[in-house]
Amino acid sequence: MGADAYAFLRDLARGLQPRSDQLAEVVLQRLRGELPEVWRYEDIAALAPAALSEEVDTVLDFLERGRDLSEVTTPPAAIDFACRLAEHGVQISELLRVYRLVHAGLLHLLYEETGRLTKDPELINAVTIALSAMGFEYVDHTAQQAVVAYQRARDRWLQRRLIMINEVGTRIGTTLDTARTAQELADVGTAHFADLVTVDLLDAVLQEEGTYPALGPQALRRIAQSVSDGSRDSAVDTGKSLAYPEGSEPALVLATGQPLRLGITASNPPTWLEEPADPGGALSAHGIHSLLLVPLWGRGNALGLAQFFRGQSADPFDDDDLLLAQEISSRAAVNIDNARRYTHERSTALTLQRSLLPQHAPEESAVETASRYLPSGSRAGVGGDWYDVIPLSGARVALVVGDVVGRGLQAAATMGSLRTAVRTLADIDLPPDELLTHLDDVVIRLQRAEERGTDEISATCLYAVYDPVSRVCSLASAGHVLPAVVAPRDASASRAVVFPKLPIGPPLGLGGLPFETAQFELPQGSLLVLYTDGLIESRVRDVDAALALLRGVLAQAPASLEKTCDALLHALLPSRPVDDVALLVARTRTLDTDRVATLDLPSDPAVVFEARTFASDLLAAWGLEELAFTTELVVSELVTNAIRYGKSPIQLRMILQSTVTCEVSDASSTAPHLRRARAFDEGGRGLFLVAQLTQRWGTRHDREGKVIWAEQLIPCALAE
Incomplete structure (x- = not known):
């Protein structure tokens, strides 16, 4: 009976060969009903009929020839199908489910055809047992090859993603400039997986450190955008202010900090996706149909929003794309926040420094x-x-x-x-x-x-x-x-x-x-x-x-x-x-000799008159007679102090510049100090008078002793 069953299966497979396309279509319709999520990828949907047709032909050829399983290989289109699933991030369990459904559907069709061709219950039972055994062995063998191909493709995909993440680390945040960092985010996005990227930052974030948005609609500013073909036509509108309506998807993403993946149809686009959010009609020009809205958050506060768009030439974004966009945007947000903090601190420090x-x-x-x-x-x-x-x-x-x-x-x-x-x-x-x-x-x-x-x-x-x-x-x-x-x-x-x-x-x-x-x-x-x-x-x-x-x-x-x-x-x-x-x-510069005059004085109170006369004559020569009374009084007090409390040699020096300076030097290091004389004190008022009559006075020390000096302003009329 076993030999009869295998002979029957050979005849059955030979008879079904002309109808293989019909069988493949029947199984394909079942797959579409069972796994609709796989068919959202256009390249997978386009490849599935060829892969399924090759699979049906391989199964019928295996039954007709009765070949050893070691000689059977998974059809190339099926291998390509598995690789495409891996590249789109579809889980391997979905691939195995596809294999189970395909071969379950083929077995069902073969069982039906067996019942149509013979009514012998013993033959039908033997064929069923043989088909089940051969089917399970075939599925295990070919699925294993598909899984190996899937895993290799997935590893390559993950490696490319890892390389891209590493590239993000080197390309984003190269400077501590907010606008430059935002543009780097946009450029990285269009270089790898998006046709158009825009970056909007909150006005409050751009204006002042420590200012974060309150609840409700917030004003944003388009700070950067990039197009995958390298053109900058749409970038001319960067810098524009825009506000998303309360309750819209961007406003929701900003408020909650949760990303969002959206599909867009040309016939019914979101109302918020209009000017100025779409400067220059860039979205319609690229046939945008898929959108990722990713919040930019730094240190627990909203900074803005990054939007990633895909056009007709690419598949819609999937969950892996959303995770990747989140990773890129998260790194960029940290750099943007660092940049704004640095810019504020630098501006504050520079302002402070320049003011000092x-x-x-x-x-x-x-x-x-x-x-x-x-x-x-x-x-x-x-x-x-x-x-x-x-x-x-x-x-x-x-x-x-x-x-x-x-x-x-x-x-x-x-x-x-x-x-x-x-x-x-x-x-x-x-x-x-x-x-x-x-x-x-x-x-x-x-x-x-x-x-x-x-x-x-x-x-x-x-x-x-x-x-x-x-x-x-x-x-x-x-x-x-x-x-x-x-x-x-x-x-x-x-x-x-x-x-x-x-x-x-x-x-x-x-x-x-x-x-x-x-x-x-x-x-x-x-x-x-x-x-x-x-x-x-x-x-x-x-x-x-x-x-x-x-x-x-x-x-x-x-x-x-x-x-x-x-x-x-x-x-x-x-x-x-x-x-x-x-x-x-x-x-x-050097002061002219006629603007500096010195007089050496002995330590004798009688020379005070000589010092006063010297000062008076000098002022007359300078045309400053109106300052004579005050200057004589200042000279008298300073010379008297030097004679009484200082040591020889004593010298009087007069300097003319924007002020008239009187200097009296002596060899003592003891410095005088200003004090308030009591009512019946006979002295102690000299320096007080000097301080009242001059603009500035003071003492400086050098290796030879000290100098007491006092400056008087020259009245404007005299200076002219």
């Missing part, structure tokens, strides 16, 4: 100055570079440049503290080395005040004092690069440029280490160029090469200090410097 720097070049009789501050162009943020020009007593001027280690608001705030401290210390006329010693103490106190775990505060500073009377520059450095000195212009086109070999002390904040003041003369018209290390440090050249370039620029420096600053920055810096740069260029 000198707002305009001060008018000084000692020097002419020009300056530049250039923030870094890197993502490191604004640093703590600063410069300052501080008027001192005796027509002198202090030139300061410094650099706080670190970036951001902390560096800018520390810079402000140090600049204030330098100005305060400069007001008491400390020598450069002593000033840096006190500034070192300030930095140490700031370090102790900082919270644990924060970066330790450190800074460098260069403090120089120029005296236009003696033409002497006194300078001390706390770990800071030394200035360049440019000789005055002469008949030759080139000017001599030197970098003085002076001692450099330790950076501020180490404590307990000494600083040293160096002195050198500067001829009138010399340039003193102070700068921070950002001007000469570079990744493409060493410091020596930068100093040589600096020397070359200064040797040919134009007469204008402003143009000199521009020439230095242009020659030494790239378009986006990696570090902040502070630059201060000063041209020295």
Whole structure:
């Protein structure tokens, strides 16, 4: 009976060969009813008839020839069908279900045909047993080959996705620029799986740090979009404001933070998917039929919305595409939030820093100055570079440049503290080395005040004092690069440029280490160029090469200090410097000899009259007779104090610039102080009178003793 059953099956298969297409169509209709979700993929639906036809032919050929299963291979179209399922992310269980349904349908048709051809119950039973055994063996054999092909295709698909995810990590967030990051998200989307991508950010997110949307419809701004063919026609409308109606799909995605996959029909598109959400009719131009709405959330707050569109040339988005879009958008959202936070902090730090720097070049009789501050162009943020020009007593001027280690608001705030401290210390006329010693103490106190775990505060500073009377520059450095000195212009086109070999002390904040003041003369018209290390440090050249370039620029420096600053920055810096740069260029001046007069005095009260006469005559020569009474009183008090409380030698010096300065020096280091005299005190009112009659007064110390000085403003009428 077994031989009869197999012979019957051979005849049955041979008779069904001409009707194989009909059998395949019957099974195909059953599959479409049982697995409608598989047929939503156009390429799978197009491939299924050929795959099923090849499968039916292979089964009938196997029954007709009675071949060994080891000789049977899964048809190529069926292998391709399995690979397509894998690429679309269809689960392997669906592939196995397809195989079960196909072969169950074929067995059913073969059983029916057997019953039509014979009524012998024993033959029918034998054929049924043989068909069942052969069918299960065939399905196991061919399904195994299909599963292997499916798994290989799935592995390749997953590898491509992994490569794409890795690419996302390198292509998105290359800068800390919000718009650039949004555009990178759009470009990555169209490069891999979408025909059109748009990125909308909330206006509140773009405007201010810490501002997040409230409930209800929110205004958004189209910040970026990209088209898969590389055209930018639709990108011209980026920057437009738009608002999605409350209750619409985009509004729902923004409110809940949950992504959404939508199908779009040309006959009935969503009402919200119109201008300005579809600038230039880009959606209709690409035949968009599938859409992913993915929220951009950063640190638990909504930032905006990314939309991914597919046109007629591609299959609709599936769940795997939605997961991929979420992964890409999630990474982009973190970078966008970082960018906006960085932009806000950088803007705040830069505003703070610029507000703390000198707002305009001060008018000084000692020097002419020009300056530049250039923030870094890197993502490191604004640093703590600063410069300052501080008027001192005796027509002198202090030139300061410094650099706080670190970036951001902390560096800018520390810079402000140090600049204030330098100005305060400069007001008491400390020598450069002593000033840096006190500034070192300030930095140490700031370090102790900082919270644990924060970066330790450190800074460098260069403090120089120029005296236009003696033409002497006194300078001390706390770990800071030394200035360049440019000789005055002469008949030759080139000017001599030197970098003085002076001692450099330790950076501020180490404590307990000494600083040293160096002195050198500067001829009138010399340039003193102070700068921070950002001007000469570079990744493409060493410091020596930068100093040589600096020397070359200064040797040919134009007469204008402003143009000199521009020439230095242009020659030494790239378009986006990696570090902040502070630059201060000063041209020295010398006071005319007829504007400075000195008188040596013995330690004798009788010379007070001589000092008053000297001052009165000098004012007359300067055409400032109206200041004579006040000046004589000031001179009388200062000379009397020096004779009574100081030591010889005593000297009176008078200086004329925008003010009239009276200075009395002696060899004593004891400083006077202002006090309020009681009703019956015979003395103690001298300095009080000086303070009331002059604009400023003070004391400065040097190695030979001290100088008490007082300044009077020149009335406008007299100055003219």
